[in-house]
Amino acid sequence: MIDQQTLERHGLKPDEYDRIVGFLGREPNITELGIFSVMWSEHCSYKSSRVHLKTLPTDGPQVLQGPGENAGAIAIGEGLAAVFKIESHNHPSFIEPYQGAATGVGGIIRDIFTMGARPIALLNSLRFGSLDEPAMRRLLEGVVAGIAGYGNSIGIPTVGGEIVFEPSYSGNPLVNVFCLGIAKATDIIKGVASGVGNGVYYVGAKTGRDGIHGATMASAEFDEKSAEKRPAVQVGDPFMEKLLLEACLEVMKTDALVGLQDMGAAGLTCSTTEMGSRGGAGVEIDVSLVPQRESGMTPYEIMLSESQERMLLVAKQGREAEIERVFEKWDLHAVRIGQVTSDGLLRVKDKGAVVAEIPNRALTDEAPVYRRPMETPKYLAEAQALDLASLAPASPQLTARDTLVALLGSPTIASKQWAYRQYDHMVQTNTISLPGMGSGVLRIKGTERALAMSVDGNGRYCYLDPRRGASLAVAEAARNVACAGARPLGATNCLNFGNPERPAIMWQFAKAVEGIGEACRALGVPITGGNVSLYNETDGRAIYPTPVIGVVGILEHADRVLERRFKVSGDVIILFGEGRGELGGSEYLKLAHGLVRGVPPALDLGRERALQDLLVGLGADGLVRSAHDCSDGGLAVTVAECAFGTGGMGAEISIEGVEVARDPRTNEAAALFGESASRVVVSVQSDRVTEVLQRASALRVPARVIGETGGNRLRMAVAGKVVVDVSVDEAERAWSTAIETRFAKKVA
Amino acid sequence: MKFAVVVFPGSNCDQDAYHAATAVLGQTADLVWHKDTSLKGADVVVLPGGFAHGDYLRTGAMARFSPIMREVKVFADRGGPVIGICNGFQVLLEAGLLPGAMLRNRGLKYRCEHVHVRVEHTDTPFTCAARQGQVLRIPIGHGEGNYYAPSDVLERIEKNRQVILRYTTPDGRLDDGANPNGSVNAIAGLCSEGRNVVGMMPHPERACEPLLGSTDGLVILQSVVQALAPIGCEGPFARGGGSQGPALQTIGS
């Protein structure tokens, strides 16, 4: 008998239990209850998010595989597909930063090679609390080391990402990892089980008791008691995964395979049911045949274990030996643990005796779906109210020059070299734009082409307006890709939010999804997959709503790739787009006034699209020498970043003033540090300026010459008055040493 | 000529070395599985970068037992050119084909970045196309590249002019800040007494094409092509061959 307490431990509500009894026509046993609990957990069932996710645009001529498989895929020309996805590993990383981040990397890599693609790039998007907290430094150190430890070992370059520091993530850091692989479009493999009598095989690491209930844990808020769940930490084994990766890719070439799926969250349970349900078939396995690391494991434990580096595959009858031979070569042993059946049931046996029998559909398609109540958050009206006119001036000591240097030295804006130097970003010899230069860009060997990719998100914007903030994230990721000269083709998303059972959180979620959908439609980047991470709360305090968007684009000619750095002294600096002095939610407002307020910058998606088209065209025709978009910290920070890494080449710019406040210095700051969207700074050889301006005007993209590269200082004038004059050296030092300095001061 | 690129379980720069040998240098190459017992008539052997056996226990420690390593040793003993890059260098050290050992980087962190190395001697099959004193800009990517040898061994390898690459500043000066991992005497690359076996931590195969931002690694791989060409390098890498110019000063102890 299942009592109330047992139900609660499994995170199941009484009405959900009644549904279970309805499906089975009887009471479930404990193994069955465990299986239902993980499959109906938020993490696996998307029960709160599904109705909203359905509204996202997922179609396009380039889409080869939309959401629903292990990863999405888009056509990138010459018969090739880019297979990519992003996933979160937030909770495990908080509990054990190194292993949590490492196994997060391992998990997303498996999702990609499961599809038959060779993974060629990783990105990561990280959020922590303030770096002044020792606990956050330890967390950052552990997470970065874990990502490095896994990715470096397996030989997939980490070519980009973002790291943001914000008190809202202090009790709940975010670790989102993106992976991209390449396959022949015709070779994409799916996670299906079909063909009655075909063998179901298990391969990879042995099953232990690790991570049992990982999936339900990711679906519950943190509290004091979560410490008790700690032994549930999974340890990553990148060497095993490297063997699996090579062996699986080799097995796929044999054509003896029906389907393949990795065992991620909810392990064997999720992989057997999902494969069966995709193939419209049943799967029968005997847990006593599953390779086990520990003795005395129960069927319950075996079915729910989340041991890493394991795969499930279905072999064509009569071709099993070919598959086994490949795995043997790599010292892996594929073990037959069951077969495909026609009855649509998940049947679990233990030494022949049936211990669980559940209709697949009850676990997948028929899992609960909730249209949870929503309501506008109470904080919103006040947070959005920003009266710049009566904003008290910032401390008089803080000149525009010092503000710029301070912004450059704030950890969110500062160089992330401290982190990416720990990542092998060059293995596979495809990386043609290194981390720190903008998007990650990789050439595709055997073609002239290259892929550009970027992950972006701004939780503060989304807190102030989830809909617009989410649109801005899509726009920024696509713009970063376009700044490399690549045409954005597709997107993936990782939605990090609080507890969806709270109407205000659900509202944030729904609005953000609307914003993503709208921007993806307008910019022509369909969503091909993603991941939802809810319950990101500690003691009832939720993180900022944080959708993170990954965008992938294609460059026809790899050697035309653009990056952020100025190239030649005397080049003309052109600004595309218009600065309107928007300070809502900006880094400046936070740094100089300690405020997280206002509404995020306005976004005209038509203009954004035109800007991106312009950039792709200019890049293809070699008309600009560098490109960098304006984001955190606004135009002044962008121009400074263009000067960094050039060996000290400076710039002189002059921009118009804006009238947003009464205080003249706030107006100056708004012009320099306002974060108006859809802006890009390019440098252009002087005899190409006219052509560039004409092209911009043809696409109705505002464009104006704002200055020139050269010298060794950054000089910036607003409305004719020079308000920033600082040596590139000094500015660059603040930017490049900010994170290291915070570690140097550290006490462990 | 033909390259053999050995693939250990966990190697991850094998394809990169293969690509450099074939697509960039225009030579032929074979990927040779570590359980194989033949080098298939190769003229030069590459032990590539990566994490053989996960680098669990110690970098390169388990790979030396692979069946192919017997062949590599025989090949090396006969004077055949062998290069170990990064993890391959670590394997050569563990296998005793080169002297010394690797420690964790000082600072303990993995480091991936471009560094500068100075070519110290050109009488090896992997440096003969370079100029002595030439500074190359090549990427590294390792967590254990902190080269160590006991002082007597160090003295011997310096005297024998076995140190062929040192970390320097871009203009070729020795400087502690230019040493990314704490290697003794700033050693980045080493050859055997017979000069035909070479190990280096930087990855020349990552610096072979303009798209990748540097082509300075090409000279390492071109050297071996020249060395094995009918005419050979100028001043062939004959065993114990006399040096051109004085041995560069050693630093530290």
Added chain:
Amino acid sequence: MRARVFVTLKPSVFDPQGRTIADALQSLGYGGVEDVRQGKYFELELKTSEAGSARALAAEVADKLLANPVIESYRIEVD
């Protein structure tokens, strides 16, 4: 005096390194080795010459820095 700290993974935690070493030994013909677990070993040189306070200090340091309590446990010896 000297304290020695042995840090090992908790028994329930998977040890991929130990597993890989054990496999390597198997294939080298050491069938007599059934399993290997790898841990860390620290020697601390301490100022104190009193065993009790040496042990207490070592334990504090192990808690704080040497062992990761989430997955590891430790043992101390002093002499």
Added chain:
Amino acid sequence: MRARVFVTLKPSVFDPQGRTIADALQSLGYGGVEDVRQGKYFELELKTSEAGSARALAAEVADKLLANPVIESYRIEVD
């Protein structure tokens, strides 16, 4: 039976890990810790139940694989 193998860097070899830990302890205020050396610790599960042959096997395995004689030395305990 079980054999324990302790592998440590030879005294003449610089230990970057130990050094880093020692520095961290200093800055955490643990002045009582003068020096730290980090080594590796292996637990071997052996088939034999005879101490002498267990020790001999462990030594062979340590010589062959667990320790690198250029930089490391080892010590064995059986029980």
